[in-house]
Amino acid sequence: MKKQRLERLYEALEAEKQELLGVEERLAGPGGLGVPMDEATGELSIYDNHFADYASELYERSKDLGILENTRQQIAEIEEAQNAIAEGNYGYCHNCGQMIPESRLMALPRTLLCVQCKREQEDRDEHQRPVEEDDVFFAGEDAWGVGRDILPNEEFSQ
Ligand SMILES: [Zn+2]
Numbered sequence: 001m002k003k004q005r006l007e008r009l010y011e012a013l014e015a016e017k018q019e020l021l022g023v024e025e026r027l028a029g030p031g032g033l034g035v036p037m038d039e040a041t042g043e044l045s046i047y048d049n050h051f052a053d054y055a056s057e058l059y060e061r062s063k064d065l066g067i068l069e070n071t072r073q074q075i076a077e078i079e080e081a082q083n084a085i086a087e088g089n090y091g092y093c094h095n096c097g098q099m100i101p102e103s104r105l106m107a108l109p110r111t112l113l114c115v116q117c118k119r120e121q122e123d124r125d126e127h128q129r130p131v132e133e134d135d136v137f138f139a140g141e142d143a144w145g146v147g148r149d150i151l152p153n154e155e156f157s158q
Contacts, residue, residue, distance in 0.1 A: 017078045027067060027068045033061060081110045093117050095113055096116070100114045101114075
């Protein structure tokens with residue numbers, strides 16, 4: 001690939017990285033996930049009547065956490081692509097070593113895999129996916145479980 005084109009891709013990657021770093025800061029910094037849950041919800045606690053608020057806050061944070069992880073993953077990919085450009089081995093699939101078509105690199109500069117390998121990776125992810133999704137789901141379930149425990153169900157059923 002021409003040096004000039006590589007430089008343009010490097011700049012495009014840098015711009016994308018800066019944007020993602022902004023997203024990361026917004027999510028992880030003050031006012032986001034950097035604040036402990038208790039503070040973020042103010043006076044709310046699981047033991048008062050605002051349980052639904054707590055649960056929705058928990059849900060929001062789980063969602064943000066997912067986005068945050070995704071953002072960090074993308075930043076890591078961009079940095080890897082930038083390193084590859086700096087080292088002069090950009091444009092080769094990290095998995096099989098084949099040259100990635102320039103059209104694909106132009107469309108998705110941070111890609112580290114050829115189309116074939118990317119597809120295989122996605123197939124794998126499809127099958128052994130949701131470690132994170134389980135966590136998120138569990139967090140929600142768990143919160144409602146706490147809610148049920150503190151409600152005096154037995155008094156009413158006897
Ligand atoms: Zn490949």
